[in-house]
Amino acid sequence: MFLSKLLPVKQALKIIEDTLKPTDTEKISLEDAYHRVIAGDVRSLLDSPPFSRSAMDGYALKAEDTFSSSANSPVELTVIDRIGAGSMSHAIVEEGKAVKIATGAPLPQGADAVVMDEYVQEQGDELQVESPLTPGENVSFQGEDVKKGDIIIKGGKLLEPQDLAIIASGGYSEVTIHRKPRIAVLNTGSELVMPSPDIKGAEVVNSNHYTLKVLVESCLAVPTLNHVEDDALKVKDEFERLLKTHDALITTGGTAISKGDVVVEVADQLGEVLFHGVAMRPGKPFAFAEVNGKPVFMLSGYPVAAMVQYDVLVRKSIEKMQNIYKPSLLVKKTAARKIPSTLGRTDYVRAKADGDKVTPLNIKGSTIIRSMVDSNCYIVIEENLEGVAEGEKCDVLLYDSLRV
């Protein structure tokens, strides 16, 4: 029923990727569009700036009038109107005339440059300009940023603050984006209890309840949290219930390789288990299934193994379901000491990066949550390497760089 050989990480990722479908799209307020993925190209409905305007507080005039001016022999002009930002002068600037203008105000007809307040002397309506201007000086011309019909944002872009600004300036108060995937988290384990100072007998705090919630949220998806005992019938009911209303299911626990564990067996009954067991450490007991056309990620019950499995095998999938493609950025750092590894297996060694150096932590068990808290990166040792020597450059994946 299951693969008897451990699958290399790259092959596992390929199998997962081939099953993923992007979520449908929906229209939302631009106010809520930060870090959402735009569905298609956005074309501006407006010129930007919408009109030619002054980039400075000063006086709008004909540049030609000032070509001969200097501090010793200033040119004299007559101020025929005065306007602030948001106001518009209907005066026409002819030879020898000027209009006092605020930053951002429309350039009056006839003017082609603005002289800054600092470079003039004004006396009543008489204006002395002390330096020559070039045509266009201190003017932002209509459409010089964006022309009506221009593509301002390409489809598929993850929206940053500045993207919202250009979309707003394009005339839109709503955008069409990919819906956030709804991800069901199902923690399995009869021993699991919620945190309290009174843990009895064989009870174990369900810390995965918390980590999986925020790991899913860190991928910009919407989690729901569920728990079930180690009982095949109950697990099956939960699978069926959750897959009706969610885009994907993530389970923890019940994935041991040595025997047919309950979660993987249920997935096999309801759909197709595409692989079980990955050549990685920690995190070997990972299974992946397709049930009703939806991906089911089966993680270990051990907190550290589950986190590493999520980072390596789940994170990018949840992102891709909403069309986010952010590559994992490996950086090179110098290993502070020797790290042994086994050929044919990818190791994710919890480590602390500091400047150019990276030091693996001593703790190795997949139960040891502290090792995740104390580390800030994985040293990634590919399957074709037998470890890293002291002083050797190695591949480092910073936790900070994992997030979208």
Add this chain to the structure above:
Amino acid sequence: MFLSKLLPVKQALKIIEDTLKPTDTEKISLEDAYHRVIAGDVRSLLDSPPFSRSAMDGYALKAEDTFSSSANSPVELTVIDRIGAGSMSHAIVEEGKAVKIATGAPLPQGADAVVMDEYVQEQGDELQVESPLTPGENVSFQGEDVKKGDIIIKGGKLLEPQDLAIIASGGYSEVTIHRKPRIAVLNTGSELVMPSPDIKGAEVVNSNHYTLKVLVESCLAVPTLNHVEDDALKVKDEFERLLKTHDALITTGGTAISKGDVVVEVADQLGEVLFHGVAMRPGKPFAFAEVNGKPVFMLSGYPVAAMVQYDVLVRKSIEKMQNIYKPSLLVKKTAARKIPSTLGRTDYVRAKADGDKVTPLNIKGSTIIRSMVDSNCYIVIEENLEGVAEGEKCDVLLYDSLRV
């Protein structure tokens, strides 16, 4: 009234920092604690693991019983009980006895090691062990990760997924964190309208409405969005209203240096303007005031200037108000072409970083939103530098690294 000389960026930051007070603390559900700042040290209420437990599926036994075993001459033991995870055996493992045990189940009294399923043969209740075990093998001992009373998280830490796991395992379902600052955004400008395809006359789309909202959210604070015309009395009313219910105020528009602009004048009437004008480009027309003991950040109305001012002068302040201290990480990259700059002014040149290289964009106006959309970093040219030569290493601040 205002400083006549432009203030260097570092001095401006120092003045702002000296006025900041951290928000008060509140207790919230651990489920909601991702990327919140913990108020004080958290000490574990529990040992973790809470009991000594099996790290493997196998048989709990006395290691000493197996010292002489090998594949050719296996040791024979009697299985006296069988338990799963979440169950507890009350059997006592004496010499010659074993208990079948699942991963995570408590180690029965008397046992000190677990042999994996793979290394035994079982026939009825007779068990053959084919290899010797060391005491402690495949056992996670009570408290080996964390001991009751240990500090599991230091006060002031920004909580990551793994931190929630260790806090949960410590017995807590709630945590005490710094309250998110409530930030009022006040866009000033009579010309500002919400986006629509029909922009008339001198109207300008209020794109700062959107960018400031998400810039504040990207600092984990809670914004409210407000707009007011360029009218001193109305601006004053808004200042008073908003400062009653918020921890800080961010305005846009009305900060021109050449004249007493309306926003800065109102701040001066109600409180103390600590500086007006910063030696940076873009973003010179920035003012900072303290009103009723609360910080007021007065940004330019120009979208790009406002974004740069936010990144340089506001972002870290909003973070510090909730005790987040994330230094801006400058990286060195090679300038693809010459970038002129002026002594005595810090330049933030919008640029595109690609690998080891960084290319400044051609556009320079502070009105040009596209320059923010097309760039992914600032080249930071400090005030003591007269620009950067082609091929020279320069300081780069990636937009991605700005976020918490």
